[in-house]
Amino acid sequence: MKEDFSLSHAPLHDIDAIELLDIVMADDLDLYGPVALAVSGGPDSTALLYFADLWARQRKRKLLVLTVDHSLRHESSNEAVEVARKVVAMGHTHRVLTWRGNKPATRIQETARAIRLTLLSEACYNAGANTVLLAHHREDQAETLLHRINCNTGPEGLAGMALVTSWNGLRLARPFLSVPKDRLLATCRKAGIDYITDPSNEDLRFARAKLRRLRPALSGIGLTVDRLTRLSNxxxxxxxxxxxxxxxxxxxxxxxxxxxxxxxxxxxxxxxxxxxxxxxxxxxxxxxxxxxxxxxxxxxxxxxxxxxxxxxxxxxxxxxxxxxxxxxxxxxxREEVACAPPVFIRRGQVRCWDGRFLIRNKTNCTINVGSCGTDGWRRIKCSRLTLMLSKELRNLPYPARIAWPVVTNLDGSITLPHLVSSEQDALKSNSIGVEICLMSLQAQMIVGLKVNGKLRM
The missing domain is CATH 1.20.59.20 (Chorismate Mutase Domain, subunit A)
Known part of the structure; x- marks a missing residue:
């Protein structure tokens, strides 16, 4: 079965792109905060930047453009600088988010994806942005399906990427998920926009690059992008x-x-x-x-x-x-040994910890958030904080208690702002001004139905 290429090589029209952006932004009720945009400098995200700029001007919205520098290639820092130059020339705010520290020897792309989303979410929280726009397109969706089939996924996985979803409490919006990549390339050519080509996209060490190389052969036996897209829908x-x-x-x-x-x-x-x-x-x-x-x-x-x-x-x-x-x-x-390292959160900052909790520090001091651990639980009992906890929380298994996130202030005092049962107890435990909530979309869907403890959202 051959696909219909009548429009796949034509540039994406301005009016069509604006409509697609309106669709994914329809549920974002914050009309005053900035809209974040992840731009690597490649053709897909560059085309998204081009159209997001038009959309933001028409809708009178601020854009926050974020470039993640994974530091996996020598050229990446220079590429981020080039993206920043374009964005500033357009009149928008730009930030480079750098992945620092040691890099893994295996599962590089999976780890990089998790780091990228964490960096994007933290930048959005601190800027007051509820949504980040991503440049995934129709071919990306098809590759996602093939990858998940290869991983023996179930029906949920075959749904592929969603048009709008949530990660760590942040809206991830993919306005061009139904748009062929060739149309984004044609848009860049027509607009005369330069873009970066990432050689890792063709690196056969990675599963997606292998699937990309197999695409012509798969299309020849009927596994076309069009059919895979219909299956995903x-x-x-x-x-x-x-x-x-x-x-x-x-x-x-x-x-x-x-x-x-x-x-x-x-x-x-x-x-x-x-x-x-x-x-x-x-x-x-x-x-x-x-x-x-x-x-x-x-x-x-x-x-x-x-x-x-x-x-x-x-x-x-x-x-x-x-x-x-x-x-x-x-x-x-949660296993305490698997918890993320502690994070320092300055006054006014919003950070996520362990991929599970969103922390807002509204105090005037820097705080530390990490797992409770055996020493932390000993200190909690000695400080009589346990008396402010509900019976259900006190009776949870010991491994659950030592994996709790706890807040440590500069003076060394330890607090549990998300577990105390009342505002009065929060005042007694020196927890006023620190808010911690579960970020999981699944948890949020049932919050208020049957959740123990007050979650300050």
Missing amino acids: SMSIARCAMSKIVSNWLARYAVVYSCGTCRLDRLALQAEPVYFIVIILRYVLNIAGGCGYPPSSEAMTKLIDWLTGESAVWRRTLRGCLLQVDNADLIVM
Whole structure:
């Protein structure tokens, strides 16, 4: 089957691009904050910058253009400077977000993606931006599907990338997800815009580059971009329906604590079909562990066998989470050893920690946020902070308690602003001015239905 290329090589018209941007921005109710835009300098994000500039001028919105320098290539810093030059010439604000520290030897692209989203989200929080625009296009969607099929994904994965989704509480919007890449290239050529070519896109060490190389052969046997896109669109409808079903199940049979730990009715869970159990557990693992990508099908199969079998082992770990059978319940909690290192948050700053919590520091001092640990729990008991906690929180398993995020002030005092049960207790515990909330979209969907502890959103 051949694809229709009648429009695929034509530049994207201004009016069409403005309409696509309006669609993804329809649910962003903040009309006064800036709209963030991730621009690497490649042809796709450069075309997005071109149209976002037109859109922002027409809609009288501010743009915050962000370039992530992964520091994986020698040229990357110079490329970021070139993007900054273009953006400033347009009259918009630009920031370079640099990935500092040691780089991994394996799973480079997966790690880089997680770092990129973390840097983007923190920059957006501090700038007051609710949305970041990304330049993914139709071919990116097709490659995502092929990659997920190769990873033995289920129906949820076959939905591909969503037009608008959430990560760490930030809206990720992809206005050009239905637009062929050739139209973005043609737009750059017609507008006379220079762009950068990243050689890593053709590096066959990476799975996506291999899939890109196979695309002509796959199209020859009928696996065209058009067909893959239609499959993604159909499965996204199924994903939305399943998301509502899972949320209703969690509201009925689960408790999500404000520290991120989840307690599920194990008997109710075991009574569900295997595939539905897998989906529920993936949601819960994301809430408790802040997992970026869901666990593999093989890992989930072993987990289901453990949960539904007669194993004498009452605990097991997966993706930085500890799952514990507790009589008729299943408790899913974060492993303390898997928690992210502590972060320092200056006054007025907003940071995310461990991929799970958003922290706003409204005090006049710098604070430190990290996992509680054994020493922290000892100090909490000695300071009598436990008396300000609900009985349910005090009775959570010890591994869950030492993985709590705690705030340490400059004077060394330790506080739990997200766990105290009232504003009066917050005042007593010196927690006023620090806000911590779960960032998981899945947690937010059931907040208010059955969540223990007050989450200040």
